[in-house]
Amino acid sequence: MAGKKLLLANDHIEGIRSLRVYRQHGGYQSLEKALKQMTPEQIVEEVKASGLRGRGGAGFPTGMKWSFLAKPEGVARYLVCNADESEPGTFKDRYLMERIPHILIEGMIASSFALGARTSYIYIRGEYFYVARILEQAIAEAYEAGLLGKNILNSGFDHDCYVQVGAGAYICGEETALLESLEGKRGNPRIKPPFPAVAGLYGCPTVVNNVETIAAVVPIIRDGGAAYASIGIGKSTGTKLISASGHLNKPGVYEIELGVPVEEFIYSDEYCGGIRNGKKLKAVVAGGSSVPILPAELILKTANGEPRLMSYESLADGGFASGTMLGSGGFIAMDEDTSIVKNLWNFSRFYHHESCGQCSPCREGTGWMEKILHKILDGNGTLADVDLLWDIQSKIEGKTICPLGDAAAWPVASAIRHFRKEFEEYVKNGKNIRDVKHYYRLNNLVEI
Amino acid sequence: MSDQKVYRFSDETMATAERIMRRYPEGKQKSALIPLLHLAQAEFEGWLSPGAMDYVASLLNIKPIEVYEVASFYSMFNLKEVGKCVIEVCRTSSCWLMGAEDVVRHIEKKLHIKAGETTKDGMFTLKTVECLGSCGTAPMLQCGGDFYENLTLEKVDALLDKMKEQDRRRVYTKDDMVEL
Ligand SMILES: Cc1cc2nc3c(=O)[nH]c(=O)nc-3n(C[C@H](O)[C@H](O)[C@H](O)COP(=O)(O)O)c2cc1C
Ligand code: SF4
Ligand code: FES
Numbered sequence: 001m002a003g004k005k006l007l008l009a010n011d012h013i014e015g016i017r018s019l020r021v022y023r024q025h026g027g028y029q030s031l032e033k034a035l036k037q038m039t040p041e042q043i044v045e046e047v048k049a050s051g052l053r054g055r056g057g058a059g060f061p062t063g064m065k066w067s068f069l070a071k072p073e074g075v076a077r078y079l080v081c082n083a084d085e086s087e088p089g090t091f092k093d094r095y096l097m098e099r100i101p102h103i104l105i106e107g108m109i110a111s112s113f114a115l116g117a118r119t120s121y122i123y124i125r126g127e128y129f130y131v132a133r134i135l136e137q138a139i140a141e142a143y144e145a146g147l148l149g150k151n152i153l154n155s156g157f158d159h160d161c162y163v164q165v166g167a168g169a170y171i172c173g174e175e176t177a178l179l180e181s182l183e184g185k186r187g188n189p190r191i192k193p194p195f196p197a198v199a200g201l202y203g204c205p206t207v208v209n210n211v212e213t214i215a216a217v218v219p220i221i222r223d224g225g226a227a228y229a230s231i232g233i234g235k236s237t238g239t240k241l242i243s244a245s246g247h248l249n250k251p252g253v254y255e256i257e258l259g260v261p262v263e264e265f266i267y268s269d270e271y272c273g274g275i276r277n278g279k280k281l282k283a284v285v286a287g288g289s290s291v292p293i294l295p296a297e298l299i300l301k302t303a304n305g306e307p308r309l310m311s312y313e314s315l316a317d318g319g320f321a322s323g324t325m326l327g328s329g330g331f332i333a334m335d336e337d338t339s340i341v342k343n344l345w346n347f348s349r350f351y352h353h354e355s356c357g358q359c360s361p362c363r364e365g366t367g368w369m370e371k372i373l374h375k376i377l378d379g380n381g382t383l384a385d386v387d388l389l390w391d392i393q394s395k396i397e398g399k400t401i402c403p404l405g406d407a408a409a410w411p412v413a414s415a416i417r418h419f420r421k422e423f424e425e426y427v428k429n430g431k432n433i434r435d436v437k438h439y440y441r442l443n444n445l446v447e448i
Numbered sequence: 449m450s451d452q453k454v455y456r457f458s459d460e461t462m463a464t465a466e467r468i469m470r471r472y473p474e475g476k477q478k479s480a481l482i483p484l485l486h487l488a489q490a491e492f493e494g495w496l497s498p499g500a501m502d503y504v505a506s507l508l509n510i511k512p513i514e515v516y517e518v519a520s521f522y523s524m525f526n527l528k529e530v531g532k533c534v535i536e537v538c539r540t541s542s543c544w545l546m547g548a549e550d551v552v553r554h555i556e557k558k559l560h561i562k563a564g565e566t567t568k569d570g571m572f573t574l575k576t577v578e579c580l581g582s583c584g585t586a587p588m589l590q591c592g593g594d595f596y597e598n599l600t601l602e603k604v605d606a607l608l609d610k611m612k613e614q615d616r617r618r619v620y621t622k623d624d625m626v627e628l
Contacts (some may be wrong), residue, residue, distance in 0.1 A: 076473070088540045110550075119473075126486065126524045127580050129593040129620045162471045167482050167522035170578060184481035192470040202476055245542035245583035253582045289541055289579075330583070332542055346544050377569040395489055 003257035004231055004245060006239050007212070008221040011099045017134065018143035022102040028147060030221040034110040038221070041185035043114035047217060051237035056082055056173075056210030057288065057328040058403075059309035059312050062217075068197040069115055072206040078206040079117040079194075080182065081108060081214055083124035083131075084173035088350060091331030092241035095253040096213035097124075097131050100215075101138035107214035108161050109148065110221055119160050123178050126167040127337060135163045164288075170354035174402050175208040177356065188356050189402035210328075212241055233259030236311035240329055247335040249273035262286075262308045262315075263300050266333065279335035283419075286315055287327020289347050290407030292414030293340070294324050314330040320414065327391055341420040341426050345373035351408035362405040369412055376423065379430025386402030386423045390416050455503035465507065466551045470621055473559045477508055484508065485525060490619040494534065495526040522587030523577065524620070525589055531573040532617040535608075539576040542583035551587050552576060554601050558608060571612055594625045 016022035022028070034043055048063030069077065081104070085093040097104055104122070112120050124132050139161055142148040150158045164182055166172050172181045172434060176190035179201050203240045220228045229237045237260035242265070245251045250273040256265065265271045266281065275281050284299040285291060288349020302308050303322035308315065310326070334343065352366035372389050375381050393409040400406070416423060457465060465484055472479040476523045484504050485496060492500045501515045508515075519525045525532070535555060539548050552563060555574055559567050566573040582588040585597035589604075596607060611618075618624065 085581050086579060089542055090579075091581040094581045095451065113571065121471075125581070126482075126522070126620065130595075130623055164471075164479075165483060165486060167486065168524035168577070169522050182479060183476070184478035184514075184518065186518055217495050239560050243584060245586060246545050264505060264536075287539070332545070332583070334545060338545065343541060343544070346539075346541055350540055390582060 003255070004239065005255045006228075007096060007103060007241065008099070008253075008255040016100055017098075017102075017138070019102060019138065019145060020128055022100065026222075027102055028106055030218045031106050031110050031147065032153060034113055034221050035153050035157055040114045040116060043110065043216075043217075043221060046220055046225035047114070050216075050220045050228035051225075051232075051235060052213065052228065052267075053236075053312065054210055055212035055216070055240065055329070057087065057290070059326065062209065062213055063211075065197065066111075066115060066207060068195070069207055070198045072118065072205070074121070076202075076204050077115060077117045078178065078201045078204055079108065079112045079120040079214075080175075080201060080206055080208045081120065081122040081211055082173060082175065082178060082208055083122050083128070083211045084170075084178060085128070085211070086125055086170040086173050086387050087330055088347070089243060089245055089285060089332040090252045090288050090328045091243045091245075092329060094128055095132055095243075096241065097213060098134060098216060101135050102142070103215045103218055104135070105138050105148075105161065105213055107217045109142075109159055109208075110215055111151065111209070111217050112159050112161075113157050114217075117197060117207075117263050119156060119162070121182060121201075122163045123172070123182055123334050124160065124163060124165055125381075126165045129165065132165050139163065141176045169356075170350075171356045171402075171404060174404065177402070178208065180205065186356070188358055189404075190351055190447045191401055193441065198265050207424035231257055233309065233311050234313055236326075240310070242310065242324070242329045242331050244272050244331045244333070246331075246333040247276045247279065247338070249276055256310055258309075258311045259314075260310045262310055265310055265331075266300075272333070275333065275335050277335075279337065283331060283334045283340060283393075284337045285324075285330070285411075287325045287330040289332075289350065290403075290410060291325040291327045292320055292410050293344075293418065294322075294414070295418050297322075298322050298418070299439075316347060320410070321417075324414070340415055340422050341373065342377060344415045345370065345377055348373050348408065352406065354403075355404060355408070359400040359405065361396045362400045362408065365392050365405070366408045368392050369408070376426050376430065379426070381423075381427045381430060383424065383427055386416065386420070386427065388434050453497075453499055455488075455492060455500050457487065457491060461491055467507075469508075478510055478514070481508060481510070481515065482520065482522070485515070485519055486621055490527060490621040494530050494619060495528060496615055497545070508586045522595070531571050532615070533571060533591050533611045534575060534618070536577045536580075537563075537576045538578070538580045538586070538588050538590075540579035540583075542579070543586040543588060546564070546586035548587040550601065551589065551599055551604060554604060555608070558605070572608070591626075593620045593623045594618070596626075 052062045173185040177187040181187045196206040201355040281296040348370040352370045357363045393412040397409040505512045588597040
């Protein structure tokens with residue numbers, strides 16, 4: 001049975017990128033409803049009732065975040081959309097913005113009305129330049145139709161929305177680094193508190209939300225928070241965009257109702273269609289590179305033997321001992337031939353490269369982890385190196401300004417926890433494994 | 449000033465720069481720094497020389513050091529001369545799982561350069577970069593603003609040959625996709 005679609009219901013319609021076709025299919029009705037029939041407070045209440053949780057990775061309840069926004073008299077407030085999308089394995093925001101840019105613009109205007117923001121910015125990673133241009137076209141269409149600018153739809157509400165491009169830095173996805181970057185500075189995360197809700201962009205109260213979160217506000221206003229909350233499972237309400245990649249027959253972006261069994265997501269033809277080349281599944285990174293990796297047995301079933309579901313709670317079941325996190329929904333599948341050690345080295349190199357360098361545990365620790373993994377991969381590692389890796393990751397977690405440190409530590413901890421044998425194999429026999437099981441040959445899939 | 453060249457945006461680029469600067473509240477024009485650096489890189493041979501950065505500083509009325517420290521933080525800004533086509537191959541997880549290492553090795557062999565280097569004729573620079581949000585269509589590379597996805601070695605060959613034949617500089621702010 002096909003699940004309910006709220007964001008991508010119309011993504012197959014020709015021309016849906018244009019304002020005209022988007023409106024023909026019900027576009028901007030939520031904005032009209034918001035401006036003409038609702039107060040800002042009512043919108044915030046509906047978002048609270050929907051149970052919507054931030055889709056950028058942390059899963060923080062959106063309605064609650066909105067209600068924390070400080071509202072001092074005479075001070076500007078801002079809504080900033082996080083379209084930095086740099087978490088390895090995540091490409092859903094790009095898909096949504098490219099296909100249906102107006103759902104984001106409509107969500108930006110309606111959310112800004114709810115928050116009392118006169119100006120909003122969409123901060124998009126620089127590599128998505130062509131997507132930025134698509135958004136700018138959509139914004140221009142919206143201005144022309146009186147959906148942006150002064151006195152929108154005769155409501156008396158004025159709003160301007162701008163696209164801002166970044167320039168290649170994963171850390172700018174972290175909300176305070178993003179704000180620094182938007183102010184024209186290096187993307188160094190700020191120490192919190194103060195939180196952006198109190199002192200964000202230009203020191204003013206600011207809400208930062210992910211693209212998908214803001215788009216979800218459109219169906220919430222249209223159908224009501226209760227209707228949204230009736231979709232999904234438990235506290236994982238609504239739908240989620242999953243970016244599926246790796247060794248899958250049908251990688252791509254899927255909108256799922258939260259609560260779909262992981263097994264169904266991987267193997268059914270409606271979703272990923274199973275593992276390529278008839279291989280067996282070895283491991284999955286379920287929520288973007290930062291979340292713990294799980295071996296096939298534990299991603300398909302929890303430690304208690306229950307089917308694992310695509311939801312915040314079920315994926316986290318078992319804590320870090322046997323569970324993981326939904327994160328940004330970047331679902332990376334690895335088949336039986338994948339080297340977990342080499343994959344981990346790849347992740348560690350990524351975090352070392354992307355560390356902003358402000359905190360020593362993160363700056364130095366990520367570098368050490370990369371180096372030690374390289375040594376192990378080269379067949380020069382010892383068992384003590386594996387323990388040292390464990391020790392280093394444990395000394396990064398929770399000891400840094402921003403969560404990038406944790407994000408670098410968790411993949412290491414989980415890989416050692418679940419695949420220690422493979423590390424030991426490299427230590428004993430590394431010189432022979434080296435360059436054999438590391439990766440696929442591209443065209444013929446034969447190992448060297 | 450570290451070089452002799454005179455840096456000046458064309459009228460068209462200047463109009464874009466001014467439009468961008470108006471997006472921010474009074475006194476917050478420094479916010480335009482990254483967008484302006486992109487414009488400068490596109491206009492001045494694909495890289496940011498000290499002279500180009502000083503020019504951007506003068507437009508925003510900020511100190512040159514404020515520009516250097518930002519330009520050096522972000523991986524999309526080239527602080528050295530680059531070839532006309534900067535080939536950026538994603539090397540991160542999903543692309544790696546799907547053969548990105550082969551793509552890099554193949555290009556290195558074909559162009560007789562290592563990642564990070566530029567060919568003698570100034571045509572190509574090869575860079576390896578982190579996840580570009582194309583993980584479902586891996587392996588992939590980007591050149592200028594364009595994405596080339598689901599790569600095979602044959603596709604890479606055809607792409608590099610076409611680019612060489614067309615002999616044009618490719619920058620982020622313009623798209624002129626090579627059809628494959
Ligand atoms: C290192 C790091 C990278 C992040 N990257 C992104 C990102 O690319 N996109 C995103 O929406 N959130 C990202 N986040 C989460 C943001 O800090 C923030 O929680 C999010 O934008 C809030 O929006 P939401 O509540 O709608 O999810 C990142 C966080 C960290 C620590
Ligand atoms: S944890 Fe890492 S990325 Fe985050 S502020 Fe510290 S050094 Fe920078
Ligand atoms: S891992 Fe290469 S594009 Fe995401």
